[in-house]
Amino acid sequence: MGLIERCDELFKTSNLYEVLGTTKQATEADIRRGYYKVSLKIHPDRAPDDALATEKFQVLGKVYAVLSDAEQKAVYDEQGIVDEEIDTLSQDRCWTEYWRALFPTITMQDIIEFEKKYKGTEEERQDVLQIYVRYEGDMDLIMQCVLCGSVDDEPRISSIIQDGIDKKEVDDFPAFTKESARKKKARRKRADEERQEAEEMQKEMGLGDDFESLTKMIKLRQENSEKNVNSFLANLEKKYAKKPGKSKKGKK
Structure with a gap:
């Protein structure tokens, strides 16, 4: 085949x-x-x-x-x-x-440094609005996909989206504007469980005060989460990426 x-x-x-x-x-x-x-x-x-x-x-x-x-x-x-x-x-x-x-391994420090430069930028804002439109306002999926995002960022992410709606840059999907308190609570519960998992790993691995970084790393590596990594790779590509060798043509 x-x-x-x-x-x-x-x-x-x-x-x-x-x-x-x-x-x-x-x-x-x-x-x-x-x-x-x-x-x-x-x-x-x-x-x-x-x-x-x-x-x-x-x-x-x-x-x-x-x-x-x-x-x-x-x-x-x-x-x-x-x-x-x-x-x-x-x-x-x-x-x-x-x-x-x-794609050589990207270190924890690389992620932390990128996050500092990325958060609060117009680039992040446009990425958030794009993800919002892609998932038609479903905050469960949006929070899984925002780059370098955690449950503590949700109010800020929601504010970015609401601002985009107010400025008529994006549609006001009911999944966002009419999300139930029950769904928000369930999302928070899942995030707390994830945080607890990170704390346990922190103790097992002896990572000391690196808990926040570990939490972010776990989120980035979640198996079922599609990551909006375009901006991340664009910033790190020149430093880390290697181009593959040219392929040779075989006989036809």
């Missing part, structure tokens, strides 16, 4: 750009960030015994390998086909190592 067919089977789309959550007009950086965002949810380290997730991760790596190669991307854009015999796709490659070479 070819790459396009496997994408259709595993990701319910035969469009390689859609697999990465991007479009044909995406820049090289957009494609890279799309790969990172989608791969976070299915990375083998999260569920080492999940065969389906591992298969998806491998296919995702191949999709990125094709779209990040200018020559292969041009062929796909013009003809809608993929050369299955290129070395990138045909060789027995470790896609986990490939991923780690592209």
Whole structure:
């Protein structure tokens, strides 16, 4: 089965750009960030015994390998086909190592420094409004996806959204404007449980006063949360990202 067919089977789309959550007009950086965002949810380290997730991760790596190669991307854009015999796709490659070479570990200090520069900016405001529209005002999903956000940030996030509604920049979705007190309470309870988990990990790992940072890290790594990491990667990409080597064409 070819790459396009496997994408259709595993990701319910035969469009390689859609697999990465991007479009044909995406820049090289957009494609890279799309790969990172989608791969976070299915990375083998999260569920080492999940065969389906591992298969998806491998296919995702191949999709990125094709779209990040200018020559292969041009062929796909013009003809809608993929050369299955290129070395990138045909060789027995470790896609986990490939991923780690592209995205080396980002330290806790990197996250803390980025958060200080990001919060309160127009960039954050636009990101919040975009997520608000994407999830039509569902604060459960919004708070899962806002970058560097915690339960303590919810009043501030809600204020950003309300300001956008008042200025008619976004629609007033009932899920936000008419959210029940019960739902808010349940969200707070989940956040408190997460905080308690962080405290326990803090004690076990002997992290001392680094509790707040650990809480943020747990949130960033939540398995089922889609992260709006575009701004984060854009700021760190030059420092950490490595470009993969050019692939060689095989015989057709």
